[in-house]
Each structure stands twice: as C-alpha cells, then as structure tokens.
Amino acid sequence: MLATAIHERQPAVARTFATNGCVPYRCRVTERHQENDDTFTVELEPAGARSHAAFAAGQFNMLYVFGLGEIPISISGDPARPDRLVHTTRAVGTVTRAMATLRRGDMIGVRGPFGSSWPLDDLKGKDIVLVGGGIGLAPLRPALYQLVAQRGDYGRVVLLYGARTPEDMLFRAELERWRSRFDLEIFVTVDRATGDWHGNVGLVTALIPRAPFEPQNAVALICGPEVMMRYAVQALHKRGVGPQQTYLSLERNMKCGTAMCGHCQYGPHFVCRDGPVFRMDQVQRFFGKWEV
Amino acid sequence: MADYEQLDTPSVVLRADLQRLFDSLHARGYETIAPRVENGAIIYDEVTSVDALPAGWTDEQEGGFYRLEGRDDGALFGYTVGPQSWKRYLSPPIRRLWQARKNGDGFEIVHEDAPTPHYALIGVRACELHAIHHLDDVYLGGSTIDADYQQRREAAFIVAVNCGKAGNTCFCASLGTGPAVGPGYDLALTELVTEREHAFVVTVGSERGADVLADVPHRPAAPGEFDLAEAIVAEAARHMGRTLETTGLKELLYRSFEHPHWDEVAERCLTCGNCTMVCPTCFCFTVEDTTDLTGQSAERWRRADSCFTTAFTFITSGSQRASAKARYRQWLTHKLATWQDQFGSLGCVGCGRCITWCPVGIDLTAEVAALRAEEIGQPQPEAVLEMA
Numbered sequence: 111m112l113a114t115a116i117h118e119r120q121p122a123v124a125r126t127f128a129t130n131g132c133v134p135y136r137c138r139v140t141e142r143h144q145e146n147d148d149t150f151t152v153e154l155e156p157a158g159a160r161s162h163a164a165f166a167a168g169q170f171n172m173l174y175v176f177g178l179g180e181i182p183i184s185i186s187g188d189p190a191r192p193d194r195l196v197h198t199t200r201a202v203g204t205v206t207r208a209m210a211t212l213r214r215g216d217m218i219g220v221r222g223p224f225g226s227s228w229p230l231d232d233l234k235g236k237d238i239v240l241v242g243g244g245i246g247l248a249p250l251r252p253a254l255y256q257l258v259a260q261r262g263d264y265g266r267v268v269l270l271y272g273a274r275t276p277e278d279m280l281f282r283a284e285l286e287r288w289r290s291r292f293d294l295e296i297f298v299t300v301d302r303a304t305g306d307w308h309g310n311v312g313l314v315t316a317l318i319p320r321a322p323f324e325p326q327n328a329v330a331l332i333c334g335p336e337v338m339m340r341y342a343v344q345a346l347h348k349r350g351v352g353p354q355q356t357y358l359s360l361e362r363n364m365k366c367g368t369a370m371c372g373h374c375q376y377g378p379h380f381v382c383r384d385g386p387v388f389r390m391d392q393v394q395r396f397f398g399k400w401e402v
Numbered sequence: 403m404a405d406y407e408q409l410d411t412p413s414v415v416l417r418a419d420l421q422r423l424f425d426s427l428h429a430r431g432y433e434t435i436a437p438r439v440e441n442g443a444i445i446y447d448e449v450t451s452v453d454a455l456p457a458g459w460t461d462e463q464e465g466g467f468y469r470l471e472g473r474d475d476g477a478l479f480g481y482t483v484g485p486q487s488w489k490r491y492l493s494p495p496i497r498r499l500w501q502a503r504k505n506g507d508g509f510e511i512v513h514e515d516a517p518t519p520h521y522a523l524i525g526v527r528a529c530e531l532h533a534i535h536h537l538d539d540v541y542l543g544g545s546t547i548d549a550d551y552q553q554r555r556e557a558a559f560i561v562a563v564n565c566g567k568a569g570n571t572c573f574c575a576s577l578g579t580g581p582a583v584g585p586g587y588d589l590a591l592t593e594l595v596t597e598r599e600h601a602f603v604v605t606v607g608s609e610r611g612a613d614v615l616a617d618v619p620h621r622p623a624a625p626g627e628f629d630l631a632e633a634i635v636a637e638a639a640r641h642m643g644r645t646l647e648t649t650g651l652k653e654l655l656y657r658s659f660e661h662p663h664w665d666e667v668a669e670r671c672l673t674c675g676n677c678t679m680v681c682p683t684c685f686c687f688t689v690e691d692t693t694d695l696t697g698q699s700a701e702r703w704r705r706a707d708s709c710f711t712t713a714f715t716f717i718t719s720g721s722q723r724a725s726a727k728a729r730y731r732q733w734l735t736h737k738l739a740t741w742q743d744q745f746g747s748l749g750c751v752g753c754g755r756c757i758t759w760c761p762v763g764i765d766l767t768a769e770v771a772a773l774r775a776e777e778i779g780q781p782q783p784e785a786v787l788e789m790a
Contacts, residue, residue: 132499132500132689132702132704133499133500133511133513134511136508136509136510136511138508157508174691176502176504176509176693176700177502177691177692177693177697177700178691179691180689180691180702200718202718203718215507216508217507217508217509219502219511335719336719361717361718362715362717362722363714363715363716363717363722365687365688365689365707366687366689368544368546369544369546370540370541370544370546370548370685370687371686371687371688371689371707372685372686372687372707372709373686373688373707373714373715375732375736375740377740377743378739378740378743378744380744383544395656396659399659399660400728401722401723401724401725401727401728401731402722402732
C-alpha cells in the first residue's frame with residue numbers, strides 16, 4: 111500500500127537518479143580551441159553507442175574530469191546540431207584547469223542537459239535583445255544560432271556584448287561574420303581598449319539606452335556577472351523593457367543537476383531545475399540582494 | 403493473509419509478547435532498527451531483542467541540553483526523539499554512487515550494484531513519519547528520482563509509536579505533525595503502562611502490517627484501553643514545551659529578509675551545522691570525486707552536506723553566503739518559507755532537535771517570534787529596478 115502510494119506520486123516517465131541522473135556518459139574531445147587567454151571551447155562526441163540528447167538554448171551539462179570532479183557548464187553550441195556538443199568555459203578552478211589541458215581523443219564524462227532555456231519559441235515576432243558580459247556570451251550563443259536560423263520569425267535581433275579587452279572577446283570570427291549581416295545588430299564594447307581597438311569603450315549596460323529595438327515589443331536575454339545583469343535590468347527597465355520581458359541566466363553552486371542536493375537554491379528556486387534561465391519577475395524578490 | 407477487520411479494530415499486544423513482533427520481522431527478512439541507549443543518548447541502531455530497547459529511560463531536553471534520566475515504570479518508549487533520525491537509514495549520509503577505471507584510451511564506469519537493505523524502522527514518531535514524507539517529496543517527487551532512496555523506502559516496514567510524553571523542545575502540536583501518528587505506517591503502537599498491565603494498543607496501517615501482526619499474540623483492544631491510549635497522546639499534545647505560530651509564516655519570512663534580528667542571531671550562531679545534521683528533513687548533499695594513489699581508479703561519493711558551510715554556495719566569484727547571518731537566514735527561511743513554495747508544506751516537523759542540539763541553544767521558535775514581534779515593512783518589489 112505504501113509502495114503504491116509512493117509510486118503514484120511519480121510522473122509517468124521518471125528517470126532514475128541512480129541509473130541515469132547521477133552517472134555520466136563518456137564522451138571524447140573531438141575539437142578543442144583557445145578563445146582567449148583563459149577561455150577555451152571543447153567539442154564532444156559520445157564514446158559509446160548512445161548519442162547526445164537534444165538540448166535547448168540556455169541549458170547546461172555537468173562535465174566530469176576523471177577523478178577530479180564535476181562542474182556545471184552551459185552549452186555554447188547550436189541546438190539544431192545536437193550531435194556536436196560544444197562547451198565554452200574559463201579555466202578558473204580545479205576541474206576547468208584540468209579540462210583546459212584536454213586534447214583531441216581525451217575522455218570526459220557528461221550528465222545532462224539540465225535546466226530551463228531561453229524561451230525562443232514563445233518569442234516569435236518580438237525584438238530580441240541579447241546582453242552578454244564576458245563568458246556570459248557562451249550560453250547566449252545557442253540562442254543566436256537559433257535566431258539566425260529562424261531569422262524571419264523574429265523582429266530585430268540585437269546583441270550587446272561587453273568584454274574586458276578586445277583580446278578577451280569570445281567567438282570573434284563569428285561575431286564579425288554576424289555583424290556583416292544586414293539583419294543582425296551587433297554592438298561590442300570593451301572595458302579597456304588595447305592595441306588598435308577603435309570600437310566602444312565602457313560597460314555593456316551603457317549600450318542599452320541607444321540600442322535599436324522597440325521597447326514595447328522587445329524581450330531581453332541577459333547573461334553575465336550578476337552585478338552586470340543587475341545594471342542591465344535597470345537600464346532595460348528605464349527604456350521600458352519590464353520584468354516580464356526580461357530573462358536572465360543565473361549561476362549557483364550545483365552538485366546534482368536534479369533539484370536534490372540543495373546547493374543551488376535561490377529563494378524558493380532550484381537554479382539547476384527551475385533555472386538557470388529565469389524571467390525577471392520570477393526572481394525579482396531576491397535579485398540584487400546580497401547573500402540570498 | 404491479511405485480516406482486513408484488523409485494519410479498523412485496534413488490538414492489544416502485551417509487553418511480554420512484543421519480542422514476537424521483532425521475531426516476525428526478522429523471519430520476513432527485515433533488519434530491525436530501533437531505539438537503544440548509547441553514550442548517554444537514545445540512538446537508532448540494529449536491535450534484535452526487546453530487552454535492548456531503552457526500558458525505563460526518559461530524556462530531559464532544553465535548548466543546548468540533553469540528558470537521559472531513569473523512569474520507574476519500565477516503559478520502552480518513554481522518551482521523545484534523540485539526535486539521530488531515520489534519514490540515515492533511508493538516505494545514508496555517505497554513499498558511493500559509482501566508480502570509474504582507466505583503460506587503454508579513456509575510462510569505464512562501474513555502476514553500483516549493492517542489494518537494497520530491508521529495514522524495519524521501529525519507534526518512528528509522528529513528527530518523524532512526517533519527515534519521511536518530506537524526504538519522499540524531495541527524492542521521489544520530481545521528474546528525476548533517487549532510485550536508491552526509492553528502493554530503501556519501498557522496502558522499509560514502519561512501526562510507528564505514538565508519543566506519550568512531549569519534550570521541552572517539542573512543538574509538533576502547533577504544526578499539526580503530532581504527537582498522534584498520521585497515515586503512512588504499517589503498524590502503530592501506543593504504550594500503556596498501568597498498574598494492571600504493560601501493553602501496546604496496536605493499529606494496522608497496511609496489509610503487510612496486518613500480516614506481521616498476525617504472527618504476534620494479540621487480542622482486540624477493550625474500549626477502555628483504546629480510550630486510554632488516545633488520552634495519553636492527547637495529554638502529550640497539551641504539554642509541548644514550545645509552540646510555533648504558523649499563521650502567515652511564509653510571508654513573514656519573505657518580508658523579513660532584511661530584518662535586523664538576523665544580525666542578532668548571527669552573533670550567537672557558530673555555523674557548526676549541528677541543526678542540519680539532526681534535522682530529519684535536511685536533505686542536502688554534496689558529491690566528492692576521488693582517485694586511488696595510482697590514479698587508475700576513481701570513485702564518486704555522495705555525502706550529507708550542510709548549508710552552514712561557506713563552501714556550500716561557492717562559485718567562481720566566491721561563496722554566495724559568506725556571512726553567518728546569511729547562512730542561518732537561509733536555513734530557517736528554507737525550513738519555514740521557501741519549502742512551502744517548493745513542496746507545498748512546511749519543511750519543519752516540530753521535533754525540536756535543532757533546538758536541543760544547538761550548542762548555544764538557538765531556538766527557531768524564539769527566532770520566529772522575534773521576527774514577528776518587530777515586523778519590518780515589505781520592501782518594494784521593484785526596488786532593484788530603480789536603484790542606480
């Protein structure tokens with residue numbers, strides 16, 4: 111009776127934590143390149159018979175380096191190409207530093223994809239304003255791929271991207287290619303101009319007041335350091351892009367990816383399951399407060 | 403075969419026949435886990451003989467205080483709850499999840515294949531049964547489930563015990579989680595110690611409970627016995643040492659994020675994490691990846707974790723809850739407010755363990771009362787949008 115009672119609480123299709131949820135599948139590095147001093151991109155293909163699961167723009171995977179540990183990393187590749195699993199990350203911790211030394215043919219473990227995504231299917235007809243800061247461009251790139259592929263379904267598509275220096279810019283060749291299109295608005299700014307940089311200098315939030323979009327019909331997708339996202343939200347709000355038109359991707363400590371380990375809690379939300387992408391009004395009560 | 407009439411009619415099992423309950427559970431393949439005394443506290447451990455139960459012991463509890471004392475009636479369950487809870491048997495604090503071994507050009511993953519232990523949990527109190535249901539919500543309620551927990555949980559046989567005594571740190575009555583046990587048990591006992599007899603009024607909560615009771619000598623309860631059992635539990639409800647006002651609790655805590663009282667608590671809180679270890683609903687864990695000395699073999703372990711460490715929220719930009727104030731606030735707010743939004747219930751069952759086992763006696767019922775006494779206004783939800 112008890113067993114039945116528990117069973118009845120399960121959804122029809124329950125993945126089990128022990129067999130699927132907590133055990134990685136093995137992948138091989140097929141491609142690896144350096145984006146800047148500390149940031150690199152790896153492409154992974156499954157080592158066994160299984161294939162990568164489909165993912166949505168904005169989702170993340172848990173990546174495991176043998177014996178060292180496992181960390182959440184957003185997917186930076188094209189959602190239309192789930193066979194090419196692409197991750198871009200900075201070498202800043204034990205696991206990412208080890209990951210930075212991977213070469214073609216090396217093996218890592220993958221769990222996922224996890225979490226919520228940029229709700230692009232619901233935003234057709236809208237002006238889309240993507241605001242990225244630093245490595246925050248990585249989880250926005252899948253959205254850009256999708257927007258470009260379905261360009262006719264959306265209004266204006268604007269990317270506002272801020273990097274520390276011109277050398278720190280991610281995906282530079284791609285950004286230049288996109289910038290050459292007449293149907294994309296790409297604005298880049300740097301904190302500190304170096305070399306022969308003649309572009310914008312200043313915070314990415316400073317690009318918001320003069321970016322070409324129709325506030326009433328715009329939706330913003332933001333990812334970057336939390337303080338940058340906070341100012342971006344304010345600048346967007348000032349232009350009339352309200353909390354219900356603003357999505358942001360949050361970063362928190364994650365160990366399981368399945369809303370069980372408790373680490374990623376942000377108010378009532380499990381960032382790994384309910385996020386990382388939130389609509390601003392979902393998290394407005396806490397966003398911008400310290401030590402939530 | 404089940405005797406369905408027993409589902410409704412309480413029975414009486416004499417103290418002298420209680421061993422037969424343990425024997426029946428053993429014969430059915432259960433490992434019997436029950437209270438016993440160790441190192442001056444009542445813990446839950448394998449107990450095969452009724453004689454090993456804490457007969458004639460009771461406990462005295464206060465904020466930061468726990469002592470065992472004798473009682474002269476020989477009662478087997480004449481105490482409240484000790485430092486441990488049943489979560490250690492349903493979700494072990496340390497568990498290996500899988501292993502990996504290096505091979506020619508990579509590694510292979512070895513899945514865990516340990517048999518599921520079949521536990522009979524004997525002496526589960528009302529608050530603890532609620533706590534188990536809360537763990538069900540966490541580990542089994544989502545789209546991804548913890549299969550190890552599920553197997554242990556479905557295998558577990560639950561012998562609940564109604565409390566005949568309330569502790570000084572107990573407040574289940576104000577949360578509606580006790581002291582009378584609710585649904586979800588296989589068998590429920592109420593201990594009667596009178597001049598005439600030492601016996602247990604037994605109610606059956608499941609078919610397998612009925613099957614087990616059929617192995618134990620019992621007779622239908624006399625109306626007087628059943629009434630006495632109910633009166634004992636009602637008396638316990640009237641002697642709760644603490645109360646927690648639950649009206650508007652969620653909104654109170656959401657409103658109190660910036661309350662100055664958190665600073666005051668932080669001056670006392672040692673961030674030791676004792677409250678999270680003793681709490682029967684605290685479910686957080688971390689994972690640890692290790693290798694052997696040769697580097698050829700790796701393991702992943704899951705370990706109980708506590709939101710009172712700074713590492714708990716560490717990301718590249720640092721710990722997200724660096725201050726003691728933030729960590730206590732998170733713990734209390736999770737138990738009493740955000741849990742409601744996550745799982746539709748309070749995350750607290752009123753067992754009082756966090757009060758008793760806090761080394762400085764921080765009392766969540768008092769902290770909530772303090773927040774209530776000096777309510778602060780609700781900050782404007784749009785504040786973040788307007789701050790420049």
